[in-house]
Each structure stands twice: as C-alpha cells, then as structure tokens.
Amino acid sequence: MIPLPEPPRAEDGPSSAGQRAPELMEIYRTHVDYVWRIARSLGIPADAAEDVTQEVFLCVHNRLHTFRPGGSMRAWLFGITRNLVLHDKRSYARRERHLAGLPEPQETAREPDATVRVRQAAALMQSFLDELDLDKRLVFQMTEIEEMTADEIAEALAIPLGTVYSRLRAARARLERFRLRLHARGERRHV
Amino acid sequence: MSDEPVTTPELVAAYRDRERPSDAAKERMARALMAAAAARSATVIPLRPAPRRRRTTPIGWLALAAALALVGASSYWLVGARHERATGPADLLMDPQRIDESQERVTPRPGEPVRAKATVAPVQPASPPGEAAAPAREVPAASEPPAADPAPRRPARLQSRPVAAEQPRPVTAEQPPVGGSQVDPVLEELMLIQQIKDALDADRPGDALTAIDAHARKFARGSLAEEREALRVVALCDAGEAGRGERAQAVFMRTYPRSAYRERVRAACPTAASTAEESTTD
Numbered sequence: 001m002i003p004l005p006e007p008p009r010a011e012d013g014p015s016s017a018g019q020r021a022p023e024l025m026e027i028y029r030t031h032v033d034y035v036w037r038i039a040r041s042l043g044i045p046a047d048a049a050e051d052v053t054q055e056v057f058l059c060v061h062n063r064l065h066t067f068r069p070g071g072s073m074r075a076w077l078f079g080i081t082r083n084l085v086l087h088d089k090r091s092y093a094r095r096e097r098h099l100a101g102l103p104e105p106q107e108t109a110r111e112p113d114a115t116v117r118v119r120q121a122a123a124l125m126q127s128f129l130d131e132l133d134l135d136k137r138l139v140f141q142m143t144e145i146e147e148m149t150a151d152e153i154a155e156a157l158a159i160p161l162g163t164v165y166s167r168l169r170a171a172r173a174r175l176e177r178f179r180l181r182l183h184a185r186g187e188r189r190h191v
Numbered sequence: 192m193s194d195e196p197v198t199t200p201e202l203v204a205a206y207r208d209r210e211r212p213s214d215a216a217k218e219r220m221a222r223a224l225m226a227a228a229a230a231r232s233a234t235v236i237p238l239r240p241a242p243r244r245r246r247t248t249p250i251g252w253l254a255l256a257a258a259l260a261l262v263g264a265s266s267y268w269l270v271g272a273r274h275e276r277a278t279g280p281a282d283l284l285m286d287p288q289r290i291d292e293s294q295e296r297v298t299p300r301p302g303e304p305v306r307a308k309a310t311v312a313p314v315q316p317a318s319p320p321g322e323a324a325a326p327a328r329e330v331p332a333a334s335e336p337p338a339a340d341p342a343p344r345r346p347a348r349l350q351s352r353p354v355a356a357e358q359p360r361p362v363t364a365e366q367p368p369v370g371g372s373q374v375d376p377v378l379e380e381l382m383l384i385q386q387i388k389d390a391l392d393a394d395r396p397g398d399a400l401t402a403i404d405a406h407a408r409k410f411a412r413g414s415l416a417e418e419r420e421a422l423r424v425v426a427l428c429d430a431g432e433a434g435r436g437e438r439a440q441a442v443f444m445r446t447y448p449r450s451a452y453r454e455r456v457r458a459a460c461p462t463a464a465s466t467a468e469e470s471t472t473d
Contacts, residue, residue, distance in 0.1 A: 024228055028221060033211040040210060050212055054220045058227055121197055121205030128202075144203050175199060182197065 024061050027073065032057070034074060034146055035081055041129070041141055042085040052088065056081050074148055075156035128178045132171055139164055140171035380406070380413050387422045396430035421452035425459040436460045 032053060039052040059080050067076055129137050138157060142148040148156075153164045212220070383406040390399035403423050410416065420443050427436035440460045444453065 024224060025221065028224055032217060032220065033207075036212050037207075037210050050216045050220065053212065054223055057220065057224050061224065061227055118205045118208060121202050122209035124197060125202040125206035126210070129206075144199070145207055179197070179199070 024057070024064065027060060027064075028057050031074065031077055035077055037141065037145065038078055038081045039085055041137060042082060042134075044085055052081070052084060055084055055088075059084065072148075072152040072155050074146070075152050078156040124182065128175060131178070132174060136167045136171040136174070139167040140175070143168055376410075377414065380410050380415050383410070384415050384418055384422070387419070387426070391422070391426060391429065394429075396426045399426040400430065417447050417450060418452070420446070421450070421456050424456045428459040433460065 035053050035056050036049050039049045039056070040046065044052050056077065060077070063080075067073070129141065132140065135157075139153055142153045142156070143150075150161055150164045150168075153159075154161045157164070383402060386402040387399045387406070390396070390402060399422065403419055403426060406413070406415075406419050410419075413419070420439070424436055424440045424443055427439055430436075437460050440456055443450070443456050447453070450456070
C-alpha cells in the first residue's frame with residue numbers, strides 16, 4: 001500500500017489519529033457513506049450511486065500519493081466525486097431518461113411503524129433538499145448531515161468562509177419554513 | 192407519517208440512516224477495491240511524478256532566434272545577389288544600347304586618339320597571354336594582369352577566400368565600400384564588375400581598366416573572370432588601345448570559344464575580329 005507522507009487530520013477518520021498513514025480500506029470504510037450521499041446530492045440516481053462510489057475509491061487508490069498532507073480527506077474526496085460525477089453525468093442522465101418510463105416498484109413487505117416513520121422522515125428530508133439549489137444544499141448537507149467543519153466545507157467547495165455561513169443560514173431558514181409547512185399540513189388534517 | 196411534528200435532528204438521522212449504500216453493496220465495493228489493490232501491487236508505480244524540466248524553453252527560444260537570424264541573412268544575400276545579377280556583366284554586355292553605340296561608332300570620340308581601320312596593328316592570334324601584359328600608356332606595367340584568365344570557369348567554388356589584409360586597390364571615389372572582410376566574396380566580385388560597367392557607361396575606360404585590374408588581382412580565378420576579360424576587351428578598345436585590345440580579344444576568343452559574350456567582344460574591336468576568327472578556325 002502506498003504510504004502518505006503525513007497522516008490526515010484526526011477528524012478525517014479513526015486511523016488518522018495514529019502515527020501510521022491511512023490505508024485504502026480504512027478510508028473506504030470511514031467515508032463510503034459520505035461519498036455515496038455526495039454522489040446522490042450531485043444528481044446521481046440511487047441505482048448508479050454504487051458504481052460512482054466504487055469509481056471514486058478506485059481513483060483514491062490510484063491517486064492517494066497526491067493527497068496533500070494536512071488537508072481534509074473529505075474535502076479531497078468531494079473533489080474527486082464531483083469531477084467523476086461531472087464527467088459521467090451525461091451518461092447517467094441518459095440512462096435515467098430511459099428508466100423514467102418504467103413503473104415504480106411496489107413495497108410488498110409490511111414494515112414496522114418505527115421503520116415506516118424513519119423512511120417517511122428520510123423522504124421528507126430528501127424533498128427538502130430537493131427544494132434547495134445545489135450550493136445551499138451542499139453546504140447544508142455537509143454541515144448538518146456529514147458534520148463537517150466550516151473550514152472543511154470552504155476547502156471542499158473552494159469558497160470563502162463567510163459564504164459557507166451565509167449559505168448555511170439561508171438553508172436553515174428554508175428548513176424552518178419547511179417544518180412549519182409540515183406542521184400546518186398536519187393541523188389541517190386534524191381539523 | 193405520524194401526526195407528531197418532526198424535529199430537525201430526527202430528519203437528519205433518518206436521512207443519514209436511509210441514504211447510504213446497503214451492506215451488500217458495501218461488501219461488493221470492498222471486494223472490488225481489494226482486487227484492484229492486489230492487481231496494482233504487482234506493477235511498478237512511481238511514487239512521485241517526474242518533475243517537468245522547463246529548461247527546454249529558453250533553449251527552444253534560442254534555437255528559434257538562431258533560425259530566424261539565419262533565414263534573414265540568407266534571404267538578404269539572395270535578394271542582393273539577384274539584384275546584382277540583374278544588372279551584372281551579362282546585362283552589361285548584352286545591353287542593346289551599348290551594342291548599338293559600339294557598332295555605330297565610326298568616328299573617334301572627342302579627345303580620344305583616332306582609331307581607324309587602316310591604323311590597326313596586325314593581329315597576333317598566337318600570342319601567349321603574357322604578351323598581352325605589354326606596357327601600356329595609361330596603366331603601369333606592374334599592374335597589368337594577363338589579358339585572359341586561362342583557368343577554367345568551374346573552379347570558382349574551390350577558390351580560397353581573398354585575404355583581407357591585401358594591399359589597397361587603386362579604386363576610385365565612386366567605389367562602394369566592399370573591401371570589408373565580412374563582405375561575401377561573390378557579392379564583392381559582383382560589385383567590382385558593376386564598377387567596371389558603371390565606368391564604361393560613364394565613358395571612363397581608364398577607370399574601367401583600373402577596376403578590371405583590381406578584380407583580376409583579387410579574383411584571378413573568380414567566377415566572373417570570363418565577364419571581366421570580355422569587359423577588358425571592350426575597355427581597351429574604348430580607350431583607343433587598339434593593339435592591346437586586339438590581343439586581348441584574340442586571347443578571349445581562344446580561351447572562351449563558346450562564350451556568350453563572343454559577339455559582343457567581336458563588336459568591340461571589329462577590325463581584329465575577323466583575323467582572330469580565322470586564326471581560331473584554322
């Protein structure tokens with residue numbers, strides 16, 4: 001495995017806190033969900049997100065020696081994912097148009113109430129994220145869901161720190177209005 | 192969805208739990224990555240890319256500048272040589288005005304000695320080139336070169352470059368600065384021929400003979416030796432030196448029997464031409 005000159009920062013993964021450099025499988029296990037969600041946020045459909053995620057980590061495997069010591073691993077992964085998605089987006093969009101005509105699969109298995117509630121909450125979050133533009137969506141997702149710091153977000157998106165905060169404020173304000181809208185809809189249903 | 196309001200942490204947690212690859216997908220991707228890593232470990236991979244050397248850039252610029260300078264110098268020479276050729280000795284000798292002038296001139300020029308057919312000395316066609324260097328009235332004997340250069344025309348390219356530190360030539364004030372050691376020999380030779388032509392056009396055969404002697408000293412085996420000797424015949428005849436002119440004419444006819452200037456040389460000294468022709472045909 002190709003060693004890194006210096007290990008990434010401690011918040012990038014559990015192995016980076018030690019003295020040895022992170023290996024590919026450690027990076028993969030730590031950040032696979034993050035890469036998956038970033039690919040989904042950038043417009044990759046669910047059935048193609050696995051291919052994109054695997055391609056991202058193969059690229060990491062090939063280019064791990066170029067990782068800048070002291071940099072954010074998640075910012076670096078975001079750059080790789082965005083480049084791959086932009087490169088493959090046309091092919092994915094073309095395939096998505098072909099699959100759009102097919103009927104949606106019906107859920108036949110009966111789910112517990114807790115699972116149904118989680119699934120419905122995830123769907124609500126997905127619908128809220130779809131209302132945001134891509135800039136605010138990425139900042140909100142990196143902050144609230146991926147729990148990245150503002151510095152990491154600024155490095156990943158190559159934007160000033162103040163822009164990160166302003167986009168985050170706007171996204172949170174949109175989320176508050178979204179929640180109020182959901183609450184009002186529930187009140188009308190009770191009446 | 193239940194009727195209870197959903198909080199933001201609950202939405203985030205639900206999204207994070209649902210929006211991720213399945214365990215089976217994770218396992219598939221992990222296996223693929225390990226296979227890729229195993230395949231890569233069998234190949235030699237440079238840890239760091241070789242740094243690019245940017246020193247080739249100034250070298251490339253220097254090569255480009257040298258190439259441009261070479262092209263510019265060669266084009267300048269070609270243009271200059273072409274210009275000189277356009278007004279060179281060939282044009283000089285084949286100039287119709289000049290031919291008409293020499294052919295129609297039956298009376299001596301004012302101030303020049305009479306040159307009549309009856310006074311022309313008998314031609315000595317078999318005289319060697321050394322006899323043509325007899326003492327003349329206007330040119331000192333020491334500076335008189337052979338009337339015709341017996342050397343072949345081709346070896347001009349094998350001629351050694353003229354020495355710059357040669358003795359000063361008796362040039363006139365009209366002579367352009369061609370004595371520099373950096374002037375191309377061919378160009379300098381052409382310019383000397385041009386001086387001869389200018390002097391003949393100005394009706395100064397003495398200056399033309401001086402320039403011819405200068406050319407003969409510096410370019411004894413020059414590529415324009417044939418043109419020079421043709422001009423010598425014309426200059427001698429114009430200067431009224433009929434005897435020397437006829438001898439030079441005979442030597443020229445013998446040395447260059449197929450010269451393009453043959454008719455021009457014959458017209459310069461018409462009296463001796465017939466005799467020379469007979470001697471060469473016999």
